[in-house]
Amino acid sequence: MTATPSPTDFLAIDRLLSEEERLIRDTVRSFVSDRILPDVAGWFERGELPRELAKELGALGLLGMHLEGYGCAGTNAVSYGLACLELEAGDTGVRSFVSVQGSLAMFPIHRYGSEEQRREWLPRMATGEVVGCFGLTEPDFGSNPAGMRTSARRDGPDWVLDGTKMWITNGGIADLAVVWARSDQGVRGFLVPRGTPGFTTRNIDRKLSLRASVTSELILDGCRLPGDAVLPEVSGMRGPLSCLNEARHGIIWGSMGAARACFESALEYARTRVQFGRPIGGFQLTQAKLADMLVELSKGTLLALHLGRMKDEGTLTSEQVSLGKLNNVREALEIARTARTILGANGVTLEYPVIRHMNNLESVLTYEGTNEVHTLVLGQALTGLNAFT
């Protein structure tokens, strides 16, 4: 007789991982359990993410972990995904920090930077000594970043940047901003160190989502940079869009971490909370909710693994990434909302992780391409017709 599958790995996905992948997964899971879970509700409540976490995440090899050389761990994409899943089971803010640092700030320097830029920045970013951010979105251009107004013009040997970037994760704590700006050579990426005259940041407060994450405005007002501040190997929207594709892969996994945390919390609650003289898990309506959550969590995790393996093979397309982001974030949010109902009134407090994850996932649904944008990407892939404009 085979035993009943475990609720936390119902489809025995663990067996599909290599020993090294399991080791990385378990290491990150322990870190989250020891370092994140005891304090994260307080960070969320106060709207902060401790700066020293950067070096701790760096010491674990999680910053730019899928990049080769320059002090980066050089793991495969599946290991990076597993780390994202475990981090987001802690909090989306922590996973966002790692995604932005590795996929949005370090990746463009690694892929499109000069050798000098790579040597100057990547080793210190891998340790967490230098924190990066990625400035693409503007107040008037979110889903349509190609319309950006931020401009870069040559002035003698220098570049001069003007414009405002909005909703930038890590902006207020970043030592280095990767800023995308329109120039007469098309959209180019610029490395803007904190302290550069004409460059300031302003934090966006009063968020009710991703509170354990710094989100800021970047203001560039006649910001003068040396000629070698530009990323030399890319021009056009291909640059920022390739970075977003990298980060979306992490989100496909991470969202399943948030979903798993909500599912586990709801399952535990359903087993112990008694109403009408029996545990609420004994009612069919609760069981139907738990069964649906399990089905979507299992499918989404398998999808993440499948796409991660394709990424490691080098066959993953951006449309397939869109499918993963669309499905997994949508389902994670549905799981979080359903878990919230199982917890009743306790579902609205920070004593349990569910509403924190649920609110965080509202941001994940919007950033890195909204639900609607990824739907249109799939629509265009299917029909050949562009419904964006």
Ligand SMILES: Cc1cc2nc3c(=O)[nH]c(=O)nc-3n(C[C@H](O)[C@H](O)[C@H](O)COP(=O)(O)OP(=O)(O)OC[C@H]3O[C@@H](n4cnc5c(N)ncnc54)[C@H](O)[C@@H]3O)c2cc1C
């Ligand atoms: C917490 C947080 C962190 C973020 N971090 C970063 C970061 O680090 N760097 C960065 O550059 N950006 C970041 N963003 C910005 C994020 O990427 C944008 O919010 C996102 O691209 C959507 O842009 P918008 O908010 O301007 O919405 P809009 O583009 O104005 O969209 C509003 C609504 O209209 C819909 N819509 C738009 N166009 C169409 C269309 N053609 N057809 C149908 N529906 C459409 C959208 O799907 C959405 O539902 C972050 C956002 C948040 C909330």
